[in-house]
Amino acid sequence: MLAQLLAGLLLLQQTSPVSVVDVALDPGHSRADVGAAGNGLREYQLTLDLANRVRARLEAQNLKVRLTREDDQPLTPLLNPGADDDIQAEQEARIAAGGPARIFVSLHFNGGPSALRGTETYYNPERAPDAASTDAALATALQQDVVSALATEMGYQAVDRGVKSDLLAGKPYGHFFSLRGPEPSALVENLFLSNPSDATALHDDATLDALADGCAQGILDYFAAAGS
C-alpha cells in the first residue's frame, strides 16, 4: 500500500505540468549563432543582459517570468547555425523552453549598413489570424514604450522604425520562427549595433536600463489594455 502510494506520488511529480508564467522572455541568439556585432558590441551578450534587466522589473511588479536561456549556450546542437532547419529547431526549442506562458517576447539587437539606426518591433500576423490584433497590440506597446524610454530617460532620439509584419522579412523565417508558437508574441529589435550613434548610446549602461524600462512598460501596458 505504501509502495503504491509512493509510486503514485512519484508519477504525480513526473507528470505535473510546468507552471504557466506571465512572460516568456527570449534573449536572442547564443554563442553558437552570435547575431549582430559592431562597435565592440555583440548581440547574444546584450540580449541576455537586457533580458535579465527586464525580468527584474517585471518580477518587481509581481509577474512571473521565464527566460528561454540563462547562459550563452544554444538549446539545440545548432551545428550549422546558418541552415534553415537548424535555425527552426533552435527557435522551436526556445518556444518550448519559455512556455507555457501568457505572452512570448523575443529580444534582439539589429545589424546592417552603418547608416541604419533605430528601433523596430515585429509580429506574425499569421500566428492566429483571429487574434492578430493581440500580437499587433503587444508589438505596438513594446515599440512605443522602448522609443519613449530612450527619449525621456536618455534624451536619445532613436529612429522609430515602427511595428512591422514579420512576413515582410520574407521566408524562410530565420529568427521569426520564434513568433510561431502558441502565445501572443513579438520580437523587439532594440537598436543597431552597426550604427555609430546607436552603439555609442549602448556603451552607456544606463541605455540598457532605459531599454529594460521600455520593454517592461510595454508588457505592462499590454496586460493593462487586455484587462488583466
Ligand SMILES: [Zn+2]
Ligand atoms: Zn537578432
